[in-house]
Amino acid sequence: MTEAIKQPGDYAVQLVDLYKIYKMGTQEVRALDGVSADFDKGSFWAIMGPSGSGKSTMLNLLGCLDRPTSGSYYLSGRDVSILDDNELSDIRLKYLGFIFQSFNLIPQLTVEENIALPLYYLGWSAKERTDRAHSLAKLVGLEDRLRHRPTELSGGQQQRVAIARALSNDPVFLLADEPTGNLDSATSMEIIELLQKLNQEGKTIIMVTHEPDIAKFARKRLYMRDGKIQKVEG
Numbered sequence: 001m002t003e004a005i006k007q008p009g010d011y012a013v014q015l016v017d018l019y020k021i022y023k024m025g026t027q028e029v030r031a032l033d034g035v036s037a038d039f040d041k042g043s044f045w046a047i048m049g050p051s052g053s054g055k056s057t058m059l060n061l062l063g064c065l066d067r068p069t070s071g072s073y074y075l076s077g078r079d080v081s082i083l084d085d086n087e088l089s090d091i092r093l094k095y096l097g098f099i100f101q102s103f104n105l106i107p108q109l110t111v112e113e114n115i116a117l118p119l120y121y122l123g124w125s126a127k128e129r130t131d132r133a134h135s136l137a138k139l140v141g142l143e144d145r146l147r148h149r150p151t152e153l154s155g156g157q158q159q160r161v162a163i164a165r166a167l168s169n170d171p172v173f174l175l176a177d178e179p180t181g182n183l184d185s186a187t188s189m190e191i192i193e194l195l196q197k198l199n200q201e202g203k204t205i206i207m208v209t210h211e212p213d214i215a216k217f218a219r220k221r222l223y224m225r226d227g228k229i230q231k232v233e234g
């Protein structure tokens with residue numbers, strides 16, 4: 001049977017010949033040196049590589065936090081590498097979900113308010129925000145913690161809140177930056193299992209990690225070296 005030809009919209013992300021070059025006086029640092037990669041919808045990737053290999057640079061570009069020196073970045077088929085700062089911030093709010101090593105929750109807000117915060121900026125009504133926050137809290141197993149504040153939660157629970165918040169806008173993909181970096185190994189397993197469950201339910205996940213024990217739970221692994229893709233596994 002011939003495989004169906006993929007259309008640009010079948011990919012969450014396509015990177016085409018991406019370069020990020022920093023000029024340091026007369027020297028050039030090629031943080032990304034011609035990276036091309038397709039991230040299918042519904043895939044779960046780990047991006048790995050030694051220090052200085054370009055992981056953070058890749059993460060910043062994937063997260064629309066920075067622009068490439070050259071090359072194209074297609075998000076669900078749309079070239080976002082040509083957008084200005086305001087347009088990129090709009091893309092982040094509407095289409096991306098971020099999970100950080102340090103959770104980045106707002107301490108003054110309750111679990112419910114933290115989860116719903118992006119929806120406030122997206123203009124959802126109070127009722128819509130509450131309903132969505134409740135269903136996402138349930139999805140991550142925190143429906144009995146909605147009135148708590150982040151300091152009243154364990155690290156694993158805080159990361160669950162952050163994951164629920166990242167899902168609030170139903171993003172094209174979840175971008176996770178060392179999501180288990182601040183957690184003990186048992187809690188790390190719970191978080192990675194939650195990410196696996198979300199992926200099995202169809203969510204595309206791209207996770208940057210330097211921990212092979214965590215990366216092995218992704219379905220695909222991309223290894224960076226000297227700003228290039230060294231190999232892809234899975």
Ligand SMILES: Nc1ncnc2c1ncn2[C@@H]1O[C@H](COP(=O)(O)OP(=O)(O)OP(=O)(O)O)[C@@H](O)[C@H]1O
Nearest residue numbers: 022029030031049050051052053054055056057058
């Ligand atoms: N703003 C910058 N100006 C100049 N060089 C930079 C800048 N940001 C990154 N680099 C360089 O680009 C290369 C890739 O850096 P990057 O931070 O992406 O690596 P990394 O794989 O994330 O490393 P780590 O695991 O240590 O965080 C490095 O050589 C780094 O020194």
